[in-house]
Amino acid sequence: MPLFNVYPLYEVTPVSAKGVYVYDEKETEYLDLYGGHAVISIGHAHPKYVEAITKQVSELGFYSNAVQNPLQQEFAAKLEALSGCKDYELFLCNSGAEANENALKLASFKTNKSRVIAFKNGFHGRTSAAVAATDNPNVVAPINAQQKVTFLALNDIDGVKKELEKGDVCAVIVEFIQGVGGLDQATTAFFEEVDVLCKKNNTMFIADEVQSGYGRSGKFFAFQHYNVTPDIISIAKGMGNGFPIGGILIHPNIKAKFGMLGTTFGGNHLACAAGLAVLNTIESENLMDNVNAMSAYFLKIAEKIPKIKAIKGKGLMLGLEFDFEVSELRKTLIYDYQIFTGGAKNKKVLRILPPLTVKRNHIDQFFEALIDALDK
Ligand SMILES: Cc1ncc(COP(=O)(O)O)c(C=O)c1O
Numbered sequence: 492m493p494l495f496n497v498y499p500l501y502e503v504t505p506v507s508a509k510g511v512y513v514y515d516e517k518e519t520e521y522l523d524l525y526g527g528h529a530v531i532s533i534g535h536a537h538p539k540y541v542e543a544i545t546k547q548v549s550e551l552g553f554y555s556n557a558v559q560n561p562l563q564q565e566f567a568a569k570l571e572a573l574s575g576c577k578d579y580e581l582f583l584c585n586s587g588a589e590a591n592e593n594a595l596k597l598a599s600f601k602t603n604k605s606r607v608i609a610f611k612n613g614f615h616g617r618t619s620a621a622v623a624a625t626d627n628p629n630v631v632a633p634i635n636a637q638q639k640v641t642f643l644a645l646n647d648i649d650g651v652k653k654e655l656e657k658g659d660v661c662a663v664i665v666e667f668i669q670g671v672g673g674l675d676q677a678t679t680a681f682f683e684e685v686d687v688l689c690k691k692n693n694t695m696f697i698a699d700e701v702q703s704g705y706g707r708s709g710k711f712f713a714f715q716h717y718n719v720t721p722d723i724i725s726i727a728k729g730m731g732n733g734f735p736i737g738g739i740l741i742h743p744n745i746k747a748k749f750g751m752l753g754t755t756f757g758g759n760h761l762a763c764a765a766g767l768a769v770l771n772t773i774e775s776e777n778l779m780d781n782v783n784a785m786s787a788y789f790l791k792i793a794e795k796i797p798k799i800k801a802i803k804g805k806g807l808m809l810g811l812e813f814d815f816e817v818s819e820l821r822k823t824l825i826y827d828y829q830i831f832t833g834g835a836k837n838k839k840v841l842r843i844l845p846p847l848t849v850k851r852n853h854i855d856q857f858f859e860a861l862i863d864a865l866d867k
Contacts, residue, residue, distance in 0.1 A: 501822075501825055502826075503515055503521065503825060504516055505521070507536075508523070508535030508536055509534075509535055509536050510534045510535060510536075510537075510846070510848060511523050511524075511534060511535070511845060511846050511848060511849050511850075511853050512535070513535065513831070519829060520829060521825070521829045521830065521831055522829065522830045522831065522853055522856055522857065523535070523831050523845065523846065524830060524831055524832050524833075524843050524844065524845045524849070524853075524857055525831040525832055525833045525842070525844055525845075526844045526845055526846050527733065528728070528833065528844065529670065529702045529707065529728050529729065529808065529833075529844040530728045530729065530731075530732070530733055531729075531732055531733060531846045532705055532706070532707070532728075532729035532730075532732050532769055532773065532778070532846060532847050533732050533768075533769055533772040533773065533776070533778065533846065533847065533848060534732075534846045534847075534848040535733075535846070537732065537768070537772060539768055539771065539772055540732055540765065540768040540769065540772065542768075543764045543765065543767065543768035544734065544761060544764055544765050544768070546764070547760055547761050547763075547764035548761055550760075551760045552759070552760060552761045553756070553759045553760060553761060554759070554760065555755060556753065556754065556755075556757070556758060560758065560759075560760060560763070562760055562763035562764065562767065563581075563583060563758050563763055565763070565767060566581075566583075566758075566763045566766050566767050566770070567580075567581040569767060569770045569771070569774075570740075570766075570770060573711060573770055573773060573774060574711040574712060574740075575711060575715070576711075576712070576724065576740050578742075578743050579724070579740040579741055579742055579743070580740070580741045580743065580747065581738055581739070581740055581741070582738060582739050582741060582752055582757075583736065583737070583738045583754075583757045583758030583762070583763075584736075584737045584738060584739075584754050584757035584758075585735045585736060585737055585754065585756050585757050585762075586616070586727055586735060586737045587615075587616050587699075587701035587702070587725065587726075587727035587728060587737055588615070588616025588617050588618040588621045588622070589616070589618060589727075589737050589754070589757075590616075590701060590725035590726060590727050590737040590738055590739050591615045591616050591618075591620070591621040591624070591664065591697070591699060591701070591725050592616070592618045592619065592620055592621045593725075593739050593752050594662070594664070594695075594697045594699075594723040594725045594739050595607060595620040595621065595624065595661070595662055595664065595697070596620065596752070597695070597723060597739070597741065597745060597751070597752065598661040598662035598694075598695035598697060598722070598723065599661040599662070600745075600751060601661075601695060601722075601744075601745045602661040602662075602693055602694065602695060603661075604658075604659050604660060604661040604693075604694075605638075605639055605659070605661055606639040606640070606641065606654075606657075606659045606660045606661065607620070607623070607624050607638070607639065607640045607641070607660065607661065607662050607663075607664060608640075608641050608643060608651060608654055608655070608660055608662070608663040608664070608694075609624035609625070609626065609640050609641070609642055609643075609663075609664050609665075610626070610642065610643060610644070610645050610665055610666075610669075610677075611626050611642050611643065611644050611645065612626050612645075612669055612672030612673065612675060612836060612837075613625060613626050613642075613664070613665070613666055613669060613672060613699075614626075614627070614666070614669070614670060614671035614672060614836075615664060615666075615699055615701075616701075617630060619634075619635055619638065620638050622635050623635045623636065623638035623640045624638075624640050624664050626642050626672075627836070639659075641654055641660075645669075645675060645676075645677040645681065646677050646678055646681045648680075648681055648684050648685070648688075651663065651684075651685055651688055652688055655688050655689070655691075655692040655694055656692065658692070660692065660694045661694065661695060662694060662695045662696075662697050662723075663685055663689055663694055663695075663696055663697065664697040664699055665677075665682070665685070665696075665697070665698065665699065666699045666702070666703060666713075667682065667698060667700070667703055667708070667712075667713035667714045667716070667717070668702075668703045668708060668713050668804055668805055668808050670701075670702035670703065670808070670835075670842075671702075671835060671836055672835065672836050672837065673803070673810055673812075673835035673836055673837030673840040673842075674803035674804040674808070674809065674810030674835065674837075674840060674842065675803065675837075676803070676804075676805075679716075679717055682714070682717045682719055683717055683718055683719055685719075686717075686718075686719035686720065686721075689722070695722040695723055695745075696719070696720075696721045696722050696723075697721060697722065697723045697724075697725065698712065698713075698714040698719075698721035698723070698724045698725070699725050700712050700713060700714065700724050700725060700726050701725055701726060701727040701728055701737070702728055702808065702844075703805075703808055704724070704726045704728075704729065704730075705726065705728070705729030705730060705769075705773070705847075706729070706773055706778055706779040706782055706806070706847055707729060707782065707806055707807055707808045707844075707847065708782075708804075708805040708806040708808055709779065709782050709783045709786060709805055709806030709807075710779070710806075711779065712724060713805065713808075716805065720742070721742070722741075722742045722744065722745060723739050723740070723741055723742065723745070724739065724740040725737070725738075725739050726738050726739070726740070729769070729847075730766050730769060731762060731765045731766055731769060732765065732768075732769050733765075734761070734762055734765035734766070735762070736757075736758075736762040736763075736765060736766050737757075738757075738758075773847070776848070778847040778848065779847075781847060781848065781849075782806045782807050782847050783806065785807060785845075785849050785850070785851070785854065786805070786806045786807055786809070788851055788854055789807075789809065789843070789854050790802060790809075792854065792858050793809075793811060793858075796858075796861070796862065796865075798813060798865050799811050799812070799813065800812050800813055800814050800839075803840065804843075807843070807844065807845055807847060807849065808844060809842070809843040809844075810835060810837075810840040810841065810842050810843070811840065811841045811843065812837070812839050812840050812841075813839050813840075813841070814839065815839065816838040816839055817834060817838065817839060817840065817841045818834060818838065820841065820864060820865075821833075821834055821841065823864045823867070824860060824861070824864060827860075827864065828860035828863070828864065830856070830857055830860055843857075
């Protein structure tokens with residue numbers, strides 16, 4: 492049976508990985524500055540992670556959400572401690588799209604309204620409401636188009652005010668650093684005013700931290716760079732270091748009701764074991780300090796390269812903008828220098844999303860290759 496052909500693929504077949512490196516079947520070593528799309532947080536095949544998953548699957552890999560699962564409580568407590576998000580409640584699911592789908596649904600339940608404000612160039616996933624809030628007509632099918640979503644430009648505070656005052660908006664969903672779009676960020680004043688406007692108009696403020704969360708921005712959550720209190724925070728990617736797990740943190744102003752949300756696989760034992768191993772490693776290896784140190788080191792070098800026209804993002808969620816489209820450069824970096832990087836909707840942006848364990852020597856290796864490739 493052929494595979495449904497939806498992905499343009501590079502000619503690389505990884506068969507193993509360790510730390511920030513990926514290896515193909517010929518044992519060629521690739522430096523992974525893409526992290527499988529911001530997923531690899533604590534490094535590939537981290538020994539503590541492998542041990543935790545192996546032990547868990549040999550004891551109890553899965554049971555449904557119909558029974559007690561103390562691993563979920565343990566995970567929630569650790570997440571609260573590391574994120575500093577006190578009093579929020581946690582609902583676990585399996586992916587970023589699902590996290591946003593549940594976030595939007597909850598916002599609609601809470602407010603009894605249904606229109607969503609989302610932002611130009613935003614990406615929130617492929618499921619029904621999440622994809623409708625994604626600014627890319629190519630991925631929105633007619634069935635999704637029945638959702639009521641209004642797209643505004645980042646920083647259009649007058650637009651947000653005007654729309655919220657109409658009284659029918661259940662949620663404003665935002666990426667504090669746009670991922671797929673190309674690392675754009677709104678101003679501090681904008682984010683903080685949106686927060687105030689949401690509270691004034693009974694609208695839920697959803698922080699999509701699927702990509703920017705888990706320390707990648709240099710703080711546990713990217714919204715923590717601002718003085719805002721989201722009602723719902725969606726998480727996924729870095730949570731499981733490759734194991735599919737997602738979730739939403741829910742402010743206590745939204746009350747749970749039996750049956751309101753649900754999932755078969757979400758929060759299963761194996762996912763919790765993977766998630767706990769990730770959080771424990773972020774803590775024990777001080778990975779957020781490493782993010783800030785490596786980000787500063789990266790930026791210092793990048794600023795000296797004249798062909799880089801702009802540097803976007805925060806922490807280890809970075810974009811290098813050129814005055815040309817980067818698809819050929821990405822190919823050159825993979826095939827000639829064995830380095831994975833990411834692309835964006837903004838075709839001139841090269842995305843850098845390494846494991847949070849990346850070190851100076853890896854960054855040096857990248858810039859040596861980049862400078863050489865740009866001179867070709
Ligand atoms: C900000 C953001 N939200 C949601 C998603 C969707 O996550 P998933 O692919 O796990 O459904 C992505 C994926 O790239 C993302 O970057």
